[in-house]
Amino acid sequence: MDPAASAPKRFFASHSIDGAQPGTALKVSDIFAEVITHRTKHPGNKVPLSLNIEASSEPGYDETIHARELIKAAVMKKQDQP
16 A cells, blocks of 8 residues: 555644743744644645634723734734735
């Protein structure tokens, strides 16, 4: 049997991280870097990445910061569209 025929064709991973912990941004960056480095070694590999952020605050968020983040999110989404 051809080894390539039985080789894995897809990879999916999901990882939860507590964003309130120190070093979270570095940890996210490390995970993305590892996946990108290993999954793009061979020409033709496709490596779409997505990052979902879910945040909540019992007393509510500062309106200025919240508005700024909404604008940044909208700009990023617009840049991702063809």
